[in-house]
Amino acid sequence: MARSATASIDLTALRHNLRQVRNMAPNSNVIAVVKADGYGHGIVDVARSLSAADLLGVACIEEALQLREAGITTDILLLEGFFEDSELTLIERYNLQSVIHQHVQLDQICQHSFKQPPSVWIKLDTGMNRLGFEPEQFPAIYRQLQQSGTVVSIRAMTHLACSDELNNPLTLQQYQTLKSVTNDADIELSVAASAAVIGWPQTHEQWVRPGLMLYGVSPFLNKTGADHQLRAAMLFQSKIISIKQVKQGDTVGYGASWVAGRDSRIGVIAAGYGDGYPRHAPSGTPVLIDGQRASLVGRVSMDMICVDLTDMPNTKLGDTATLWGAELPIEEIAKRCDAIPYQLLCGLTQRVAITYKN
Ligand SMILES: Cc1ncc(COP(=O)(O)O)c(C=O)c1O
Structure with a gap:
């Protein structure tokens, strides 16, 4: 695949x-x-x-x-x-x-x-x-x-x-x-x-x-393209490749930086800094799973990020995850990471397949 x-x-x-x-x-x-x-x-x-x-x-x-x-x-x-x-x-x-x-x-x-x-x-x-x-x-x-x-x-x-x-x-x-x-x-x-x-x-x-x-x-902090009647051209997405249950007190990812405050359902998404997802995105950064906002948990890895799906019981393996696009403004993701949208757009790496829609 x-x-x-x-x-x-x-x-x-x-x-x-x-x-x-x-x-x-x-x-x-x-x-x-x-x-x-x-x-x-x-x-x-x-x-x-x-x-x-x-x-x-x-x-x-x-x-x-x-x-x-x-x-x-x-x-x-x-x-x-x-x-x-x-x-x-x-x-x-x-x-x-x-x-x-x-x-x-x-x-x-x-x-x-x-x-x-x-x-x-x-x-x-x-x-x-x-x-x-x-x-x-x-x-x-x-x-x-x-x-x-x-x-x-x-x-x-x-x-x-x-x-x-x-x-x-x-x-x-x-x-x-x-x-x-x-x-x-x-x-x-x-x-x-x-x-x-x-x-x-x-x-x-x-x-x-x-x-x-x-x-x-x-180009303005606290605004999105839609505020100027512009349409986001890039939709950056991946999929959930694994879902696992962790117990309250368990940690997720490198450095064990995120600690589950409750028993949690964790989704693993196939995108990381090796694809151009910002390495410094903190826990809490939104990811859209089938149109609903989930929160990033733990550190961004080279190939993967994890999200908290505890309150989204219907999510399943293979679901689409939107990392940024018209429904999840890149301006918001950049701000969370103390980055600028320019940097995220230019940072997409070669292994991300680009397709074009006319
Ligand atoms: C000389 C020059 N003109 C225009 C632009 C376009 O700027 P922006 O992407 O902010 O519209 C740039 C971008 O860096 C630039 O270096």
């Missing part, structure tokens, strides 16, 4: 979520962020389903090539740019757009001889202090790129550090910094990832860059 842990991806939910992005940012083009294997959903199938996006955002050339080799023709943007000079040939051959965020990239792109020059996005660091040029360098960089003649179009972008905090003043400070230094150039801008698509409409500009919300997940 095949291993029971599976992820079912609802491609109609992805398309619905893209439409929601367009409803929320009606005047913007959409860069659908599909890096990290489409946030664990499978980059190629996600990209195919999101063919209505204006541009696909990936982290590196390998992800871009994976898409092109699978026949994806949508425009693709390298969100971190290129890491080696040799990638410039591939950028041209595969018709990719590139971010540039530091001088070494600026010099390389200005010195390369392209037959078909690429589109370039100048990334400015307006407060994240991660990737990006200093904002005041923008006019000189813009001029250098224009004069080089090696790019076909130039846009600018920045990344927000705190847009998931709706009262944090840094967001508008970052936005204003970008606006003020690019004002004279009159070029297209991109600022908003999911949290700003939903919560900071004044930052939408010509291009929004959502990732998480496309997968139906909320």
Whole structure:
């Protein structure tokens, strides 16, 4: 029998979520962020389903090539740019757009001889202090790129550090910094990832860059995708592979950390951290068994977790256990584990069979 842990991806939910992005940012083009294997959903199938996006955002050339080799023709943007000079040939051959965020990239792109020059996005660091040029360098960089003649179009972008905090003043400070230094150039801008698509409409500009919300997940603590009319695309499930009776005072699992407060009926589910279920999920984390909430008991093992079925006498071997999905928000599971939904989605491992539903 095949291993029971599976992820079912609802491609109609992805398309619905893209439409929601367009409803929320009606005047913007959409860069659908599909890096990290489409946030664990499978980059190629996600990209195919999101063919209505204006541009696909990936982290590196390998992800871009994976898409092109699978026949994806949508425009693709390298969100971190290129890491080696040799990638410039591939950028041209595969018709990719590139971010540039530091001088070494600026010099390389200005010195390369392209037959078909690429589109370039100048990334400015307006407060994240991660990737990006200093904002005041923008006019000189813009001029250098224009004069080089090696790019076909130039846009600018920045990344927000705190847009998931709706009262944090840094967001508008970052936005204003970008606006003020690019004002004279009159070029297209991109600022908003999911949290700003939903919560900071004044930052939408010509291009929004959502990732998480496309997968139906909320970027805000204490909210779920459904609160924003989004639909969870991933359903992570497994099955009960054993049921046993333990006595009051018995313990369950590694470290004997969970002690039965009463005689208990314990279900063993075939999913563990080896599948991407979070190792730090504490006892009490909900698991849905045939639509009803059961509680995780004891530590998460590599291949298994245990749940308390004492109050669910009708549950039986082979019953389906939902670990997260539309009926059990991943946001809730992440919060229990002191993790973020991004981490859980990307953490799904290769042995989880992914199936797609159209
Ligand atoms: C540069 C950039 N833009 C957009 C996104 C998408 O962010 P989110 O998934 O929060 O929408 C990311 C994700 O990390 C990113 O690094």
